[in-house]
Amino acid sequence: MRKLVELKYELDKCVKCGTCRSVCPTFRVLGRETACARGKLTLIDAYSSGAIGLSDAYLKHLKECTLCGACRDTCPKGVDTVAIYNAARVDAVQKLGAPVAASLVFKNLLESSKVMDAALKIATRLQGLIFKDATAESGLLSRFSLPVIGKGRLLPPLAREFFLETSEARGLPAPAKTGKAKVAFYAGCGVNYLMPDVGKASIEILKKAGADVFVPSAQVCCGMPAFASGDAAMARQMALKNLEVFEAFDCDYITTSCATCGHGLKHMFADVLSDNPELSSRIEAFSAKVIDINALLVNVLKYRSGGKETGGKLVTYHDPCHLNRAQNVRNEPRELLKSNKNIAFKEMAFPCSCCGLGGGLSLTNYDLSIEITERKIESIRASGADIVATACPGCMVQLRDGLHKYGVNARVAHVVELI
Ligand code: SF4
Ligand code: SF4
The missing domain is CATH 1.10.1060.10 (Alpha-helical ferredoxin)
Incomplete structure (x- = not known):
């Protein structure tokens, strides 16, 4: 780079x-x-x-x-x-040098996801000791002040079953293309460890839309958190590993329901692997296949919602920076939402303003991060929406915390859960 x-x-x-x-x-x-x-x-x-x-x-x-x-x-x-x-x-x-704790987490995410998974399984069982359930929202509140996390912050619970372990994620690609496109699904850490339901909904919709979808099980973290923290060497190793994992499969597209992962796979790999010119044609071929799930559904698979019940009528949409700005995907999620006859779509003010999570800010300066979120929450409040849709697990975490903190009664959902 x-x-x-x-x-x-x-x-x-x-x-x-x-x-x-x-x-x-x-x-x-x-x-x-x-x-x-x-x-x-x-x-x-x-x-x-x-x-x-x-x-x-x-x-x-x-x-x-x-x-x-x-x-x-x-x-x-x-x-x-x-x-x-x-x-x-x-x-x-x-x-x-990189902070020791962050390096340790990134190293485990890269090298030995089994160790990481085992550690997180233990954490899943222990989370009730440290956190209590927040009644109004789907999340956990810390009982006391914790390093980095602080007190009173709404955090997503660790999943009891990680997405990559679910039956929905298992299964090899069909040997021959039978549907409209052969699609490899990249889950990312947010979907895998925190929001397996978003992963399941993604697979279900892709199948409904006529894709032959499969989930390469050896995939690792995309590297974006390491890259944003300045640890390009770690991001480089993660990029290389994912490149090798996805190259092993013959597919037309590589898709994800995480805006940040999509931006990382599509753009960051070329950056962090640019020191090896021999990889350039491989990265080019890989990046050309990467497409956000909203864009894939609308522009390639021509999917329109069959009218799913969403449990709320009025829906607004928050643009993740890594989708709107970084990947130029703005209309597609809106089109998908509007195609559901059970949704009344209402644009909020400043839908493209940042939620406050990115760049590692929510970990390095939570107070500033959540103050940025306040403006977004005011826009949501003013829209009167029952549901805030978005297309990034990271934004979902931040919006849920912000809605809880600023006392707004709206639900956060991924677009794929509403169509
Ligand atoms: S001050 Fe800001 S907007 Fe003006 S040229 Fe510099 S970076 Fe660009
Ligand atoms: S937070 Fe401000 S300085 Fe940083 S990328 Fe966004 S607009 Fe630029």
């Missing part, structure tokens, strides 16, 4: 106009220059030229960002701000 020093030309494109301030969720909350792209780029430029060092203040400002990409999309000079932020985070980790 491009190193910080190689992005000097991108930094030099910034004319300090400040347009990016108007769309930045962290600037909206913090109201100071270092929270927005203009300030961050000035700091990164100063660091690159040696004027400042890797200070705690520099690192803090780097982390005060959801990597939502709104600044990049609005910048009149086309500065690739997100590429600069990623390179700066990777540079910092290369010089200071």
Whole structure:
């Protein structure tokens, strides 16, 4: 991937106009220059030229960002701000080392999912000791203050049966194509460990839509959490492993119901594996097959809902940054929702504003992260919706926490659960 020093030309494109301030969720909350792209780029430029060092203040400002990409999309000079932020985070980790706890989790997600699965199974059994059920929402509340998590935060329970263990996820690809397309499903950690029902609903809809769908069982984490934390070496290993796993199967498409995983599979692999030119044609072939499940259902499989009962009439939609901005998928989830005659769709104000989760912010600065969520929750409240649909398990976790925290009575669901 491009190193910080190689992005000097991108930094030099910034004319300090400040347009990016108007769309930045962290600037909206913090109201100071270092929270927005203009300030961050000035700091990164100063660091690159040696004027400042890797200070705690520099690192803090780097982390005060959801990597939502709104600044990049609005910048009149086309500065690739997100590429600069990623390179700066990777540079910092290369010089200071990755946090030990995060490295351990990523290492297990990559190398020995059985160890990780066993540890999470134990955690599943113990979660009742640490958390209590939140009655109004499907989630758990910590009974006392915990490192990183804090107290009173609504967290999704670990699944009793992980998605990759379910009968829905098992089964090899049909030897010959019998339906409209042969589709490999990528679950991702959110669906596998927290939301197996989203995975099951995805498989069911893909089958209904006429796809021959199968789930490669050796798949591992997509690498996006490691990449966002600056651990490009770990993300690289995860990308390579997934590339090998999916290359072993003959398929027309690789799809996922996670916006972040989809963005990672489609775009990040080329970035983190760019040091090996021999892989470029393989990555190109792999990335060309990756398509978000909403886009696959609408544009390829021509699926329309048969009128599923959703348990609520008025539905609004939150655009995940990694789907709307990163993959240009906006209309498809709306089309799917509107195709269900049992849904009355209502657009909320600012549907594309970031939910506050991204860039690791909810782990490194939960207070800022959940303050960003407040604006989104106000939009949901004002829409009057019974259900907030979205297409990313990460956004679902953040929205559920925000709805609980700010006292709004709406349910969060993935699009595939409503069509
Ligand atoms: S909008 Fe673009 S050019 Fe203007 S200050 Fe922000 S990053 Fe720089
Ligand atoms: S990526 Fe998003 S949060 Fe980060 S500086 Fe840009 S607009 Fe702000």
